[in-house]
Amino acid sequence: MLTASDIESQKRLAALAAVDLVENGDLVGLGTGSTARYFVEELGARLAAGRVTGVRCVATSLATERLAGVTGLPLVALPASGVDLAVDGMDEVDDGLRAIKGLGGALTREKIVAAAARRFVLIGDAGKRVDQLGERTPLPVEVLGFGRERTARLLEDLGLEPTLRVQSGKEFLTDNGNPVLDCRVRLPADLEELADRIDRLPGVVDHGLFLHHADLAFLASFGGMEELRRPE
Amino acid sequence: MLTASDIESQKRLAALAAVDLVENGDLVGLGTGSTARYFVEELGARLAAGRVTGVRCVATSLATERLAGVTGLPLVALPASGVDLAVDGMDEVDDGLRAIKGLGGALTREKIVAAAARRFVLIGDAGKRVDQLGERTPLPVEVLGFGRERTARLLEDLGLEPTLRVQSGKEFLTDNGNPVLDCRVRLPADLEELADRIDRLPGVVDHGLFLHHADLAFLASFGGMEELRRPE
Numbered sequence: 055m056l057t058a059s060d061i062e063s064q065k066r067l068a069a070l071a072a073v074d075l076v077e078n079g080d081l082v083g084l085g086t087g088s089t090a091r092y093f094v095e096e097l098g099a100r101l102a103a104g105r106v107t108g109v110r111c112v113a114t115s116l117a118t119e120r121l122a123g124v125t126g127l128p129l130v131a132l133p134a135s136g137v138d139l140a141v142d143g144m145d146e147v148d149d150g151l152r153a154i155k156g157l158g159g160a161l162t163r164e165k166i167v168a169a170a171a172r173r174f175v176l177i178g179d180a181g182k183r184v185d186q187l188g189e190r191t192p193l194p195v196e197v198l199g200f201g202r203e204r205t206a207r208l209l210e211d212l213g214l215e216p217t218l219r220v221q222s223g224k225e226f227l228t229d230n231g232n233p234v235l236d237c238r239v240r241l242p243a244d245l246e247e248l249a250d251r252i253d254r255l256p257g258v259v260d261h262g263l264f265l266h267h268a269d270l271a272f273l274a275s276f277g278g279m280e281e282l283r284r285p286e
Numbered sequence: 287m288l289t290a291s292d293i294e295s296q297k298r299l300a301a302l303a304a305v306d307l308v309e310n311g312d313l314v315g316l317g318t319g320s321t322a323r324y325f326v327e328e329l330g331a332r333l334a335a336g337r338v339t340g341v342r343c344v345a346t347s348l349a350t351e352r353l354a355g356v357t358g359l360p361l362v363a364l365p366a367s368g369v370d371l372a373v374d375g376m377d378e379v380d381d382g383l384r385a386i387k388g389l390g391g392a393l394t395r396e397k398i399v400a401a402a403a404r405r406f407v408l409i410g411d412a413g414k415r416v417d418q419l420g421e422r423t424p425l426p427v428e429v430l431g432f433g434r435e436r437t438a439r440l441l442e443d444l445g446l447e448p449t450l451r452v453q454s455g456k457e458f459l460t461d462n463g464n465p466v467l468d469c470r471v472r473l474p475a476d477l478e479e480l481a482d483r484i485d486r487l488p489g490v491v492d493h494g495l496f497l498h499h500a501d502l503a504f505l506a507s508f509g510g511m512e513e514l515r516r517p518e
Binding site for chain 2: 131132133134135136162165166167168169198200204205206207229230231250253254256257259260
């Protein structure tokens with residue numbers, strides 16, 4: 055039986071494996087959430103110790119911006135040319151390196167940076183691995199506040215079951231100022247088709263399906279580190 | 287040679303034709319811009335005069351919200367069930383009832399409401415009619431401020447030529463708080479394919495291509511009123 059502290063150790067191990075990929079002078083996309091946090095802290099420590107040099111970073115949330123500031127990582131705005139490497143956690147990942155992200159609420163900025171990365175690496179404990187995406191976590195969809203009820207109906211029409219995310223008794227808002235609908239997915243589902251149809255809905259900013267973004271995933275467990283690679 | 291005042295008369299005539307479609311008790315989506323303004327004013331006048339009753343409206347912008355308030359039209363939030371009728375202007379329309387909208391900056395809310403309308407009607411002067419969409423006006427794309435430079439690059443990769451919209455010397459922001467990239471389209475272009483690819487870009491909120499929304503267009507000219515209908 056895994057304790058919470060075991061899981062934290064695993065998250066940290068996966069993060070350390072990803073830090074090893076950072077090369078001197080890299081522009082690095084920093085994810086958001088409890089696993090990405092270990093990556094940011096370790097990268098900051100290595101930069102401070104001179105074990106890696108000339109690294110600059112792009113943060114995917116205001117929370118990560120603050121953390122990077124504390125950690126001493128220099129931040130820049132995402133340039134047109136993208137980043138060399140982006141590293142982020144996930145809520146679920148399958149064997150095809152497809153992931154659901156966004157329980158932390160930073161999904162849209164995370165996707166912008168992931169899509170802009172020459173290499174996008176997922177990190178997490180092995181418990182995040184699933185047979186079918188959506189089997190445990192809902193799919194987060196960032197929507198505009200305007201027309202939110204209507205957009206929820208359109209998501210229902212796609213077979214999803216949306217619930218408005220609430221935090222501390224109030225409507226949760228992303229760093230972009232938008233609400234999130236957490237959508238239960240009825241399985242089995244054609245995720246490619248689903249992603250496509252959600253992308254086309256007016257009122258949707260973005261969603262947590264990252265189907266073609268990851269190149270590599272580090273999943274840590276008691277048995278050791280597993281690396282998943284995108285099928286060639 | 288058409289004067290500015292001729293064009294205003296034509297816009298108003300097209301708006302009046304659309305007001306005739308409003309039935310008692312309808313929930314009506316109100317567009318944004320100089321042509322939609324005539325529609326809002328006339329609908330308000332008819333409601334005040336009792337020529338139409340029980341009408342409620344959904345506004346597609348803060349400007350239209352204010353105008354509807356002044357005009358005495360009761361406003362509601364867009365309900366899940368949509369609206370009966372939505373009426374809006376356009377920047378360009380072709381013979382297939384496909385339109386470019388968004389020079390006024392309200393494109394995303396306009397598209398949410400247009401897509402939620404049982405009947406969506408375009409109104410304008412006949413000068414808005416073009417052989418090929420994009421031949422005169424750029425395609426507006428609402429994007430997130432985060433990663434804006436990168437998103438512009440992705441739009442360039444689709445063959446577009448984006449320019450950040452500036453107003454009074456400052457970055458223009460939509461009612462949703464986002465910047466707009468006005469994109470020149472290289473013609474000829476496969477607009478269906480283009481709309482699809484823009485929809486999938488992370489960082490894009492929505493774009494001004496309304497390819498399958500309009501059911502009817504009223505185009506006013508000296509020669510009279512032309513009605514374009516969606517091919518069956």
